[in-house]
Amino acid sequence: MRRGGLGAAGVARRRQENRRMERIGESLEAVRLETVKEQCDTFKERLQEFATKYRSKIESDATFRAQFLGMCQSVGVDPLQSTKSVFGSMLGLGRFYAELGVQILTLCLATREDNGGLLDMDDCLAMLQNVRATTSDAISREDVTKAISELSVLGAGGVSIVWGERGKAFISSVPDAFNADQTSAISLIVSQGGHISLTELARQLDWTAERTDNASSSLLREGLVWLDVDPSTQERVVQQRHCEQHSMSSIMQPTGNIEALLTSSLIDILLDNYYCTLTMNGGDTSVEPLLPSIDREEVKLRSCITNLAVIAAPQIISMVLNYVPQTINVFFISRLGDADMLAAVGLANLVFNIGGVSCGYGINQAIETLVSQSRGHGGHHLASVHMAKGMCIGLLLSTILFIVLQFTEVALNFLGQDPVVAKHAMDYVNSASIGIWPAIQYDCIMRFLLCYHHPHVCTWIYAITSALHVLWCYLLVTPSSVLAGAGVAMALTFVGCWVLGILYFVFAMINPSITAIPRDALPRFTRAMFRGWWEYLKIGIPSMITLCSEWWAYEICTLIVGLLQDSAQLAAHVSVCNVSVLMFMMSYGLQTGLSAKIGAAVGSGNLHLARTYCKAAVIMGGGMLIVIEFILITFKMSIVNFYSAPEPEVMVSVYLATLLFPYLGIQEVFDFAQACMQGVFKGLGIQRYAAIVNLCSYYLCMLPLGYLFCIHFELGVFGMWTAFIVSVAAVISMVLNYIPQTINVYFISRLGDADMLAGIGLANLVFNIGGVSCGYGMNQAIETLVSQSRGQGDHKLASTSMARGMIIAMAMSTVLFGLLQLTEVLLTLLGQDPVIANHAMRYVNSASIGIWPAIQYDCIMRFLLCYHHPHVCTWIYAITSALHVFWCYVLVNPVSGLAGAGSAMALTYTTCWVLGILYFVFAMINPSITAIPRDALPRFTRAMFRGWWEYLKIGIPSMITLCSEWWAYEIATLIVGLLHDSNQLAAHVSICNLFVVIFMLSYGLQTGLSAKVGSAVGAGELHLAKLYCKAGVVIGGSMITIVILLLCIFRGSIVRLYAEKEPEVAVYELYLVRPLLCLIIPFDFAQSCMQGVFKGLGIQRYAAPVNIFSYYILMLPLGYFLSVDVGLGVDGMWLGFAAGASVIAASYTAILA
Known part of the structure; x- marks a missing residue:
């Protein structure tokens, strides 16, 4: 019977057909795969050819790169999917956008303190072009958008793009974890152009006053907005922390803080972690892995140093160039070879400074405080009002000062100066006084530009006018015109500075996008400039007193030296003062930059940033001071030759060489320190404290002492410069001597153990009573015997007394060392806690080994003091005190405890002694430099064992x-x-x-x-x-x-x-x-x-x-x-x-x- 192929044979047949079809399908699939593979190989070859031919254009042409990416995306290819793909390996596009994304993120972090986490897209593009200038990569908005999309895997805390009014784009680095009210409020503020009143904010969002205050307060805590008061309506206004001038100033300064942050090493670290984040499949991601091993505080300090250097370096150059015209005047006058004229230009500068520019420059310092703080909280209109007010007050003050300057000759004759010198000085002041108006007006402009971070403009203006001043002096300073010609040259220079400053203001008004100074900030002469003068003067007058008290004190010193009626000493003093002021201008430039930065930080409410800028100033000031001291030592004779005439009077050169070093070198250390600290005072707006200190220091201490040394003790010009140095050096030596014990207490207190803290108190008590006090007391005999021997001129007797004191001190140290070993027994006997007594014993055991070098160095210190070398002791104490911090940092820990602190103390004593001995060796080899006769240095002979009683x-x-x-x-x-x-x-x-x-x-x-x-x-x-x-x-x-x-x-x-x-x-x-x-x-x-x-x-x-x-x-x-x-x-x-x-x-x- 026929079954229609449904039997076993049919099943077998169908299986065979299926297998044939599978074989055919596999064959076709193999053919198709082979075809695709060939096509891929062909595509790869074509891509290689394309990459070879157009690689530079893809990297440099933003439009071409955008079209290429669009073409790839249209066929479903993402060239940015992996840096290890064929695109990444040949075109580097994956790394290009990854690196760009990291740079954008770093820019956001670097500028967040100024803009609150909302960086303008245009500013970001401009900064990126500066950062990537070496690579010649053109960056477009599409590139920035693409790079930011690659950062989306960072989730909350990453960056995103938000839109403001008229389609203005901002890059937001604000965390996404905001509530709805905060998000709504910041969005509305951005859409309104960055500022809105609290009343309008509540009206548009239909909020209650409490809800509005809560949202604005939370945004203020996040650092995203400022709260300000509109001076016209007295309404509270919320302003977005977006300072356009910050980013634009970075654009104009291609060596600024952004470039310092984006070093190659930092980029590599960030990129490695960035790629790890990109390759994570799921899981929680955040921005924290981007900075795994960077010490944030260190980065912050480096950033502040760079920021301060960017603004201070041009200002330092500006201040030096500002004083260069007076130096050029002195140079041209000195070439005439007339000591009377050289002395007269010093007195003329004295009068012009005391009775003229110092008052104007001092009161203008209020502009630094008020404008920098207004800029810090975004109040550009308020900054404009303060600037206009300052210029108006400066104009009025200039008129008064011009009248005062006309009495120069009368004042100098009244003060007992040489009539011939006074007449020459009057010729100079008469010609220069016409420049008092432009000088003070330009000083206002300079301080305003500094507050808006444009110090480089002032530098160029000063450079141009200083170069022109050489031409004016060359044309006008002749044997016939002399000082009158120099005064005219000075007036022309002041006018040139003022004209260039006004032209820059006009340019800023026309092109605010280039200068990055908002039009609202530029001074406008309105009725508001005539109101609120008292508020301005409450800052301006203490500022003027602070500056003038210091400036006038040094100028009065010139008057005191003038009473000697010795043109050679007065000429030398004037020349050294000229060098001193040039060096002071460097510290003054750092001071003004520091005041601008601290003022902006205080205005923004960021006190931590202000403290960090103080640390940065200490580092920069120390470095500058070292360079200055090196120049003084190395080029001392070159400076002498520069200020001396072609055929100099011998005494002028002698005085000048001695004053330059060591006198001026030592004085600069203190001058740098106080100048930088004044910058902090100005930034905080507390000049009134500095005014009191300056008045007391200069007029109750320095000037009376200088007069005594110079006139009564007949030390001449050397007495004037000794007045400040000798007393201060001895005082600082004594203070520094006490610092190591204070450092010990500080480090022990950090361990948090009350017993240890009590133990170091008792240990210091025992070590002082049973140790150094006895040795220091016995060594006071050295002061009496050596000083009297030196006064008699018997240096050999001084040497014997010194050696005798050192051998007696050594014997006493041995006795005291033995007594100190009984510390624990003694403290226990006096009823002290046994645990505390044991801690004290551990400290004394470690420190007592230093009893020998401690008392030996005290002998050396007293000897050096008798030979008028207290500054050597000051430097030794300063060095060892700084090293003591390092010893404590290394040795004081919970394990070593007080034993480590004692070892640190012994090391410090030993270092003092070694440095003292090395100075003795140096004095033995170079007695002409140290001015200590070889016969006076201690020699260990039989005589030291006689006369002990x-x-x-x-x-x-x-x-x-x-x-x-x-x-x-x-x-x-x-x-x-x-x-x-x-x-x-x-x-x-x-x-x-x-x-x-x-x-x-x-x-x-x-x-x-x-x-x-x-x-x-x-x-x-x-x-x-x-x-x-x-x-x-x-x-x-x-x-x-x-x-x-x-x-x-x-x-x-x-x-x-x-x-x-x-x-x-x-x-x-x-x-x-x-x-x-x-x-x-x-x-x-x-x-x-x-x-x-x-x-x-x-x-x-x-x-x-x-x-x-x-x-x-x-x-x-x-x-x-x-x-x-x-x-x-x-x-x-x-x-x-x-x-x-x-x-x-x-x-x-x-x-x-």
């Missing part, structure tokens, strides 16, 4: 005098401890710490006074010794005034420093700082200075009984009675201090009388 007759009373005072204050701490009140004890210890720092100031003056008085007595000049005593009274009185004034002004800051988190301790400290500490300081300063006279005269034996009686029979018993028995607590102990110090001061006065 004569040495000890002075040394033992000196030791008793010092130790009785030192020990009394340490015992007082034990008495306060008997109150069993940790708050009072903490307050006492803190104020003692402050008191010791203040005492070091008087002790520095004491050591300097003993050296001077001893030298005068040794020379038999008792009248000179009395004059030195009077000088000590003047300087000491000035220092007391300054210290008490600072204590009164900064009492709250001092208390917060010591007891910020302990209000109960602060209560005691507030009373101790004022009035008790202010009551004690005058007596303590007086007795300390008189001890210097005792040491200089060699009559310490009279001081010792007075100290023993006052401290141990009066002060300590009275302090115990008042603090413990009467119950006055720590206040009673300090009242005892006051009684003891007053009795000592009165007794010393009676003895000396």
Whole structure:
């Protein structure tokens, strides 16, 4: 029967057919695959040809690249899918967009503090072109959009594009995790052009006032907006943190902060992590992996240094160029070979500076504060009003100053100057005074441009006008016109600066997109400029006092030198002042850049950024100072030859060479430090504090001392420059000497162990009482014997006294070392906590090995002081104090504890001693440089073992005098401890710490006074010794005034420093700082200075009984009675201090009388 192929045979047949069809299909598939493979190979070959032919065009031509990508995408090919694809390997497009995306992200992070995380697309393109300038890659908006889309895998926290008004695009690096209100508010602010009032915000979003305040406050905390007040309507306004000028200034400065951030190493790190993120399949991704190993604080500091350098470097050049015209004047006048004319140009500059530009420049500093802070919070209209107001006030002030300058000759004759020199000076001022208006107006323009980060414009203006000034002087300074021609040249230079500044303002008004200065910020002369003058002057007048007090002090020094009636000394002084001002202009340029940066940071509310800029200024200022000192040392004679005439007077060159180094070199260290700190004051708007300090320092200390040295002591021009250096160097040496113990306490306190902190307090007490105080006291005999021997001219006797002191100190150190090993036994016997006593013993064990170098270096220091080399000790202490931080960082840890701190102290003592010995070796080899005769240097001969009793007759009373005072204050701490009140004890210890720092100031003056008085007595000049005593009274009185004034002004800051988190301790400290500490300081300063006279005269034996009686029979018993028995607590102990110090001061006065 037929089954129609449904049987077993049919099934087998169909299977065979299926297998044939599968074989045919596989064959066809193989053919198709082969065809596709051939097509791919052909495509690859064509792509290789295309890549070879058009690669540069794809990379450099944004339009061509966009068309190529569009063509690829139209056929379903994504060239950006992988950097390892054929596209990535041959065209590099994957890496191109990955690198571009990372650069965009880095730009967003770098500028976020200025724009709040919303970067203008146009600004981003311009910055990218600068960053990628070396690669010649043209970047388009499409490239930026494509690169940002590649960053979408980062999720929340990545970057995205948002749109503002009129289709303006912004790149947002704001986290996406916002609530609906925040998102709505920021979107509306962007759409309204970046600012909107809170009233309008509430109206458009239909919110309540509370809801509006909550949203704006949250955006303010995120750093996305500012809150400001509209001066016209007094409404609160929300402004987007988008500072167009920041990005555009980066465009104009291709070596700015953006380039520093985008180093190749940083890009490589970011890209490696970026590729890892791109290849992750799922999972949580965030922006954190982009910065895995970068120290954010380090990057921040580097960025601030770069930012500050970008704005400060042109300003430094500008300030130097600003002073170049006066230098050119001096140069051309000096070529005439007339000392009277050279002296006259110095006096003329003095008058023009004191009675002219200094006042205008000082009051203009208010522009830096007000405009920079207005710019910081985006108030460009307010910045415009402040600028116009400043120019109007400057114009009025210029008119007054012009009238004052017409009395130059009368003023100079009245002050006792040479009539011929005064007449020459009048010729100069008459011609130059017409330039007072453009000079002060241009200074306003310069400060405004600096606040808007355009210092390079000022640099170019100064460069052009300085070059032209050479031409003016060449044409106008002739033997017939002389100083009148120089004055006309100066006026022409001022006018040229002002004209160029105005032209740049006009250009900025026409092309705001190029200059990046908003039109609203440019000054407009409206009624608003005549209102609010008092607010402006409240900043301007202290600024003027701060600048003028310093400027005038140095100019008055020139008047004092002029009283010598010696043209050679006056000419040398004028030339060195010229060099000094040139160097000061460098620090002043850094100061102005720092004030602009800090002002902007404070205006934006970012105090952490302001502190970081301060650190950056310290690093930059230190580097600049090193370069300046190197130039002074290396090119000293070249500078002398530059300022001397072709046939110079011999004495002018001698004075000039000596003043340049070491006098000017040492003075610049202090000058740089204070100039930079003034920049911080200006940025914060607290110039009033600087004004008080400057007035006290210059007019109560420096000028009286300079007059005494220059006129009464007949030291001439050297006395004037010594006035500031000798006293300050000795003071700083004493303060730096105390710093290592303070550093130890700081590092131990970081460990968080109260027992260790108490242990280091007791350890310092034992080490001071049973160690260095005895050695330091005995070494005071060196001051008496060596200074008197030097005064007699017997340097060999000074050498013998020094060697004898060192051998006695070595023997005493051995005895003291043995006593220090009993520290733990002694403390336990006195009832101290055994754990704390053990900690103290570990510190003393490690530190006691340094007792030998410590006391030996003290001998060296006192010897150098007697030979008028205190600056050497200052440098040694500065170096070792800085190294001590490193020793503590390495050695102080939870394992080593106080043993590590003791080892650090021993290393510091050893380093001081080694540096002192090396200086002795240097002095032995180069006596002409150090001015220490070889005969005076200690030699170890048999003579050093004879005459010990004569040495000890002075040394033992000196030791008793010092130790009785030192020990009394340490015992007082034990008495306060008997109150069993940790708050009072903490307050006492803190104020003692402050008191010791203040005492070091008087002790520095004491050591300097003993050296001077001893030298005068040794020379038999008792009248000179009395004059030195009077000088000590003047300087000491000035220092007391300054210290008490600072204590009164900064009492709250001092208390917060010591007891910020302990209000109960602060209560005691507030009373101790004022009035008790202010009551004690005058007596303590007086007795300390008189001890210097005792040491200089060699009559310490009279001081010792007075100290023993006052401290141990009066002060300590009275302090115990008042603090413990009467119950006055720590206040009673300090009242005892006051009684003891007053009795000592009165007794010393009676003895000396």
